[in-house]
Amino acid sequence: YNFISYDIGVQMVEIYNEKVRDLLSSDILSKRLGIWNTSLPNSLAVPDASLHQVNSITDVLEFM
Numbered sequence: 001y002n003f004i005s006y007d008i009g010v011q012m013v014e015i016y017n018e019k020v021r022d023l024l025s026s027d028i029l030s031k032r033l034g035i036w037n038t039s040l041p042n043s044l045a046v047p048d049a050s051l052h053q054v055n056s057i058t059d060v061l062e063f064m
Helices: 057-063
Strands: 008-010 013-016 019-022 052-054
Touching: 008 057, 052 057
Parallel strands: none
Antiparallel strands: 008 052, 013 019
């Protein structure tokens, strides 16, 4: 059988006073984050923000 498997992750960041902050980081003094343009139109990425794997909408809501 052929099937497709997806891994889904969540990142949450805040931009305040021109600083990007990782809202899911356990490190209080987290490193400075940058925002990158991607090859997709109107798409941005924050590659150094922490990424947490989720399996359901409930998992996402727990992070929020």
